[in-house]
Amino acid sequence: MKTPVRVAVTGAAGQIGYSLLFRIASGEMLGKDQPVILQMLELPLEKAQAALRGVMMELEDCAFPLLAGMVGTDDPEVAFKDADVALLVGAMPRGPGMERKDLLLKNAEIFTVQGRALNKVASRGVKVLVVGNPANTNAYIAMKSAPDLPAKNFTAMLRLDHNRALSQLAGKAGVAVGEVEKLVVWGNHSPTMYPDYRFATASGASIKDTINDADWNANVFIPTVAKRGAAIIEARGLSSAASAANAAICHVRDWLLGTNGKWVTMGIPSDGSYGIPEGVIFGFPVTAQNGEYSLVRDLPIDAFSQKAIDKTLGELEEERAGVAHLL
């Protein structure tokens, strides 16, 4: 029997939490032979704590063989104690008519507090995924609030955008979604993100050449992916939850268990590549192996792409300036 991995999940009684915890406990994130201990954080409000107790009862009732323990708490230092993986989901979601950056000041403080708590009590190699919006800047805040932990281990979720782009591309090209490789979504998890299909292939053939439609790329593909979160809020009255939880599972699974050479998109602190200033949490193409991700380097950036990358970077720089006083 392997040693259990401690997985902290914040916002555990929320919508995404409810779609996420059961899949982690069933082994979908860390493997079917990997026991887990779930360390769940909710707000110190009776309603939130009662909902968390209910979720924990349901987890118990699933009798998951891999669930080696559970902690439910309102204290970040309890939730993050010795955590190997931390999924920072708990934050306010946007409603109709809002942009994700409208949440910035409402949610920012959560990530200073949680970054400090991770810094104090988490495993020194803790791998952090920020889901709560605006995810890139919240990940930046958490990273800056945790100076004793490796900065590279603070990541933001762009995998939902990546998966959305995969489905749109596969549909347009008439190929199976599982065949599509070498896709990336550059930048911020916001409408300025740049889903880039220039390198994408299906069974080795260029998807861009198959589709051969620059107008579709600029006027349908990119805006559909970039505005998909808003379309879901419009349709459901609530923001995406099951697909967001699925993306979080994909992100952590691929990071820890590897991608076998396939590209995925992760929001990671820039090392200065592609002209993105060091430390900015930016969606980049990566591969992963042995629990570490590596940037896909030296891709050619044409004028259209440079413009799109500059736009999303400009927005991230603005967000960063907006939270500078908190750091």
Ligand SMILES: NC(=O)c1ccc[n+]([C@@H]2O[C@H](COP(=O)([O-])OP(=O)(O)OC[C@H]3O[C@@H](n4cnc5c(N)ncnc54)[C@H](O)[C@@H]3O)[C@@H](O)[C@H]2O)c1
């Ligand atoms: N990055 C992405 O792709 C992506 C996708 C979907 C949603 N999101 C974001 O994820 C976040 C959560 O969405 P949701 O639909 O689960 O929202 P939700 O409101 O259903 O759940 C959020 C939960 O977090 C809890 N919470 C709030 N502040 C907390 C704190 N400081 N500590 C611990 N728990 C706290 C709340 O009590 C609530 O139960 C939102 O910010 C949403 O915008 C991001």
Ligand SMILES: O=C(O)C[C@H](O)C(=O)O
């Ligand atoms: O769009 C939102 O506010 C929720 C989430 O970020 C999404 O992309 O679905």
